[in-house]
Amino acid sequence: MQGSNTDYLLAVENLTVSFDGFKAVSDLNLYVDEKDIRVIIGPNGAGKTTLLDLICGKTKASEGSIKFRNRELTKMSESQIVLAGVGRKFQTPSIYDDLTVFENLEISYPKGRTVFGALTFLRDRAVIDRVEEISEIIFLKDMLNKRGEYLSHGQKQWLEIGMLLIQDPDLLMLDEPVAGMSVSERLKTAELLNRITSDRSVIVIEHDMKFVEDIARTVTVLHQGKILSEGTMDHVKNDPKVIEVYLGH
């Protein structure tokens, strides 16, 4: 099925994926504007992470189309999708324990991504400046020489967000960025997200309602692979269907 062209940054249309007959995402339509902060909530098994997997190419769709700036993503490889401008953060912090914070960020720096490019990559002033700039944003400026394994859980989450920022994606997808964080870390993360979303779109999956209220512009509620409700936080909170399946519990 060929999706239509739109003005949206991301247009997901009729997206379906089934695993052995079980439809984790079923005939889903989702549109994300430029500079939107979209939060996806929903009970466990609603298909939230699967949706992100589909967008970033980790899982292949059974049917439907995902268009990013009107380019079809479902036919691209994972690395092509990254080059197109989509960045994805995983649920558990995925950083490189044996490398320093600096090296972690440097690997995501968008240069030298081919074998030959990596062999001849130079750590020039531009790279160092950019890494330092990002490390400041993610509160890790003093830790550049620390190895990843010595970071706290919250710091690892920030580092992975930083690794995405340095790629400068147009669409950033974050899977539960504040899971396991302390209250003060959550506040800092909300502040961080609000700052970095000024010039890009973000899709966030989150369970923490307080945090969702802090950051969301639009909220999408997923249930059994389908959209249950969509709109502002207030709209969604008062939607009887949502209260029934999710918030009420």
Place this chain on the structure above:
Amino acid sequence: MPNGTTFLTRSGWLNLAILAIFLLVVLPLVVDPFRLNLVGKYLTYAFVALGLVMCWGYGGILSLGQGCFFGLGGYCMAMYLKLEASSIENTKIQSTPGIPDFMDWNQITALPAFWVPFKSFPLTIIAILILPTILAFVIGAAMFKRRVGGVYFAIITQAISSILTILIVGQQGYTGGVNGITDLRTLNGWDIRSDHAHTILYFVCVILLIACLLLAQYVTCSKLGRILVAMREKEDRVRFSGYSVANFKIFIFCLAAVFAAIGGAMFTLQVGFMSPTFVGIVPSIEMVIYAAVGGRFSLFGAIYGTLLVNFAKTSFSESFPELWLFGLGALFIGVVMLFPNGLAGIYRSTLDPYVKRLLGSTPRPKSADPSVSQPAE
């Protein structure tokens, strides 16, 4: 520094100097020519171990089939030397003079087409470098593009080295079979069997080994080396950072294969024959043990590990030949359980801090410190 990470730190240069002096000065002075030739033979395995450090230590790709590439390099060289030894005069008693003796015994009457390129020395050198690369590329592309990794990859590489052995043994008329290619005499007219030739070949071997070590050092401290480490830890994160992970794996696997083939060619030259015993599963696993004992994250460690295990093997198997394989197995288990970072790990935790203090550089973490390395102007 051009790569961001220092190519060799001060203690790295010291290690290099110690290794070079040990191999190029000390050993030739204190060891008799027979033993020196033996060391030269051991060092040919160190090429394989260097490749394994890059592939397995850095990239997390365990190949149990490096003997296959070692054998390819060795056989290419052996085929060239054999053709030179099978001149018409040398083989005039055969029913078909001018072809290798084992072909004649197997009623083959003309040189097979795939042997013809090995009449030329330049083509032989090219074959030594290219054939293993092609094989490694095909294996790598078939496996890594399909995301086969870990234990499955190890088993498949092991199967491939086993297949190659069976092929060589089975095609006796074309390959010399289980005896291998023997009775190699001269290289471009130069007798390689004399003590003098052994000594010269030893030095050639050491210099090539150090060149490979420096190349491996360059690769591992470039950004590519860090990507390998990153892939080993979080392959998905690298993939979703815009890298085609398979290409990096194929590259490092091919490079390790070329190193192994150079080692194999030097083996043939120094030992004077090549046989399927150096191709199969047992030698392939032994080579992994060399890298493990030396420390699979350390290029220098790989060389010392290879030497140490082989010295032990020679002295041990002279007195208790039947016990050696058990000893080797025990050594492997012991190293993995007690010293997972091998000799290099022991060095790093005991001597290295003192060496660094002596050299006046402050101890720093294993990974490079970006604030110390200066950007290239």
